[in-house]
Amino acid sequence: MGISTLWRKQRPLAIEAGAGGIRGRTILWQAFLSDVLNPKVALFFLALLPQFVDKDAPHPALQILLLGLTVSVIALPTNILIVCCAARITGSIRRNASVSFWLRKSLGVLFIALGLRIAVEKI
Numbered sequence: 001m002g003i004s005t006l007w008r009k010q011r012p013l014a015i016e017a018g019a020g021g022i023r024g025r026t027i028l029w030q031a032f033l034s035d036v037l038n039p040k041v042a043l044f045f046l047a048l049l050p051q052f053v054d055k056d057a058p059h060p061a062l063q064i065l066l067l068g069l070t071v072s073v074i075a076l077p078t079n080i081l082i083v084c085c086a087a088r089i090t091g092s093i094r095r096n097a098s099v100s101f102w103l104r105k106s107l108g109v110l111f112i113a114l115g116l117r118i119a120v121e122k123i
Helices: 004-007 024-034 039-052 058-097 097-120
Strands: none
Touching: 004 097, 039 058, 058 097
8 A cells, every 4th residue: 555655646636615415414413423322422421520520419410411511512612613724724735736745655655664564563
């Protein structure tokens, strides 16, 4: 893979907005379901949130729900900002031929280095 990546001649990858034909609402639901059904997310919240719950309070489950919603409300604008910045940076990288060229060459060298490391690894 590394050698083929190094030798391959390609133009900069320019993907137009909406080229995939997937609507924004579909992407949002896919992301939501991916997060909700991910057991690592549930384990993270089950390990983190009970530390901040008062066990003597009348409704500890309600406290956990409120803390989870607070985390989600705080994380949503942050995640939207990160996605917007990443989309802008990715778009500029894809349009710049020299940056795409060097990224592709660096990826090829990385693949070769990882392959060599795996090849000489002792079992």
